[in-house]
Amino acid sequence: xxxxxxxxxxxxxxxxxxxxxxxxxxxxxxxxxxxxxxxxxxxxxxxxxxxxxxxxxxxxxxxxxxxxxxxxxxxxxxxxxx
Amino acid sequence: xxxxxxxxxxxxxxxxxxxxxxxxxxxxxxxxxxxxxxxxxxxxxxxxxxxxxxxxxxxxxxxxxxxxxxxxxxxxxxxxxxxxxxxxxxxxxxxxxxxxxxxxxxxxxxxxxxxxxxxxxxxxxxxxxxxxxxxxxxxxxxxxxxxxxxxxxxxxxxxxxxxxxxxxxxxxxxxxxxxxxxxxxxxxxxxxxxxxxxxxxxxxxxxxxxxxxxxxxxxxxxxxxxxxxxxxxxxxxxxxxxxxxxxxxxxxxxxxxxxxxxxxxxxxxxxxxxxxxxxxxxxxxxxxxxxxxxxxxxxxxxxxxxxxxxxxxxxxxxxxxxxxxxxxxxxxxxxxxxxxxxxxxxxxxxxxxxxxxxxxxxxxxxxxxxxxxxxxxxxxxxxxxxxxxxxxxxxxxxxxxxxxxxxxxxxxxxxxxxxxxxxxxxxxxxxxxxxxxxxxxxxxxxxxxxxxxxxxxxxxxxxxxxxxxxxxxxxxxxx
Numbered sequence: 001x002x003x004x005x006x007x008x009x010x011x012x013x014x015x016x017x018x019x020x021x022x023x024x025x026x027x028x029x030x031x032x033x034x035x036x037x038x039x040x041x042x043x044x045x046x047x048x049x050x051x052x053x054x055x056x057x058x059x060x061x062x063x064x065x066x067x068x069x070x071x072x073x074x075x076x077x078x079x080x081x082x
Numbered sequence: 083x084x085x086x087x088x089x090x091x092x093x094x095x096x097x098x099x100x101x102x103x104x105x106x107x108x109x110x111x112x113x114x115x116x117x118x119x120x121x122x123x124x125x126x127x128x129x130x131x132x133x134x135x136x137x138x139x140x141x142x143x144x145x146x147x148x149x150x151x152x153x154x155x156x157x158x159x160x161x162x163x164x165x166x167x168x169x170x171x172x173x174x175x176x177x178x179x180x181x182x183x184x185x186x187x188x189x190x191x192x193x194x195x196x197x198x199x200x201x202x203x204x205x206x207x208x209x210x211x212x213x214x215x216x217x218x219x220x221x222x223x224x225x226x227x228x229x230x231x232x233x234x235x236x237x238x239x240x241x242x243x244x245x246x247x248x249x250x251x252x253x254x255x256x257x258x259x260x261x262x263x264x265x266x267x268x269x270x271x272x273x274x275x276x277x278x279x280x281x282x283x284x285x286x287x288x289x290x291x292x293x294x295x296x297x298x299x300x301x302x303x304x305x306x307x308x309x310x311x312x313x314x315x316x317x318x319x320x321x322x323x324x325x326x327x328x329x330x331x332x333x334x335x336x337x338x339x340x341x342x343x344x345x346x347x348x349x350x351x352x353x354x355x356x357x358x359x360x361x362x363x364x365x366x367x368x369x370x371x372x373x374x375x376x377x378x379x380x381x382x383x384x385x386x387x388x389x390x391x392x393x394x395x396x397x398x399x400x401x402x403x404x405x406x407x408x409x410x411x412x413x414x415x416x417x418x419x420x421x422x423x424x425x426x427x428x429x430x431x432x433x434x435x436x437x438x439x440x441x442x443x444x445x446x447x448x449x450x451x452x453x454x455x456x457x458x459x460x461x462x463x464x465x466x467x468x469x470x471x472x473x474x475x476x477x478x479x480x481x482x483x484x485x486x487x488x489x490x491x492x493x494x495x496x497x498x499x500x501x502x503x504x505x506x507x508x509x510x511x512x513x514x515x516x517x518x519x520x521x522x523x524x525x526x527x528x529x530x531x532x533x534x535x536x537x538x539x540x541x542x543x544x545x546x547x548x549x550x551x552x553x554x555x556x557x558x559x560x561x
Contacts (some may be wrong), residue, residue: 020516035294041504042296046323062324066297 003082086245091283124154140187142269146240161221230477300326314471335360342471366394
């Protein structure tokens with residue numbers, strides 16, 4: 001899966017939440033922090049990671065992936081799965 | 083008993099280890115002497131403002147100042163009433179009105195509507211010792227829990243209640259001045275009182291994790307060298323899901339305490355593997371019985387079960403438990419005197435039983451006791467649910483939403499999603515859901531805001547004509 005496909009996958013999964021926050025898919029910019037922005041809580045973020053693992057078939061070393069600055073930004077998440 | 087007053091404990095550690103690190107938060111660090119000076123300046127400001135045995139409001143954000151404020155208020159012989167920084171302001175106002183507080187600590191961004199606002203700057207140089215008498219019978223704090231009707235209830239906990247808890251815990255485990263304690267619990271949650279004063283009663287260092295630290299809790303604990311862990315089981319569940327609980331992942335831990343929610347065996351077993359040098363203790367206790375009042379130690383990972391929840395164990399020595407119609411009732415020096423300015427809620431929950439001495443707190447928790455005297459948690463006698471350890475009375479959410487939809491019906495049920503409890507509210511009046519959720523955010527704290535609101539034509543009823551909650555849970559779960 002390339003990065004635009006991963007982006008689309010995330011956008012579709014988050015569409016209801018985006019709408020609830022008064023946001024749209026256009027707001028899913030590279031630097032958006034999915035947790036700090038309030039879009040997802042930590043459980044929601046882990047759910048998203050699990051869903052992306054399932055869809056892409058890629059298994060991530062989550063602990064290491066989360067232990068970096070900006071771990072929960074959109075570009076970082078896309079980079080993990082693209 | 084007097085010796086275990088939280089302030090006397092802090093002062094004892096201060097006398098022995100003034101230069102020990104007492105608080106670590108972000109990249110800042112404070113010794114016992116630092117915290118003592120800072121909090122004494124706050125005490126001076128409180129006394130100057132004329133507060134004697136008063137309830138003092140403050141916004142309990144996770145800044146170093148909150149810790150100094152708690153110490154400062156308790157040193158002044160006053161009672162602290164912490165407000166969660168997430169508010170909302172309408173709920174703060176309801177809490178202030180309920181407890182009748184006349185004093186508040188000044189806050190940079192919120193103007194309190196109380197008689198006296200205590201300014202903190204400028205008094206930093208006043209660091210004399212205070213001879214304030216610390217009366218064990220006086221109130222230490224008021225913490226609010228969700229109430230099924232009429233908004234939040236304020237639980238009044240005395241210094242003697244807290245001292246009884248601390249005396250037990252500090253006597254039961256060998257904490258020392260080299261320990262590093264976690265501080266996961268919000269300061270509006272009574273389990274934080276354990277964090278602060280078990281730590282400071284031991285001369286140890288309290289380590290505050292970053293706000294968004296939940297996703298990297300295990301690596302944070304390793305970096306800090308945490309030796310004493312205390313959290314809700316939900317945090318351990320999250321750590322398990324991010325695959326942090328690998329063998330010996332938390333080697334420095336000596337003690338792990340869990341409280342606030344039922345502890346699933348699956349998590350206890352995984353924790354035992356990750357924290358292989360640690361004792362694992364499951365604590366149980368409502369705010370009304372001061373922090374925790376029963377205990378069960380998991381000696382080894384259970385080879386026979388990965389299902390169900392760890393027992394809540396036995397009452398601390400000196401505290402009494404009885405079971406009346408399956409409901410756990412508690413009595414002893416940790417049981418608080420009741421709810422502030424709410425005689426009817428107090429009379430309902432704090433009761434006498436024919437043929438038994440004293441006042442018992444009815445927990446609303448259904449339990450059974452096994453042949454070894456170990457208490458097992460079964461569920462609730464009412465609809466109360468826990469969201470990340472915090473009590474939520476669905477009725478309180480229903481009341482707020484019913485008002486917003488002008489008298490339609492609202493029923494909130496808990497739904498298990500990916501190992502966590504989320505709230506889903508059903509309403510029978512067509513409404514704009516986004517507007518409704520927006521209004522909820524101004525009236526309810528974050529953990530009480532429904533994850534979803536669903537409109538249905540009418541509430542399903544049971545054969546007895548009551549709302550069929552199980553049917554609603556099924557509807558919410560299956561989309």
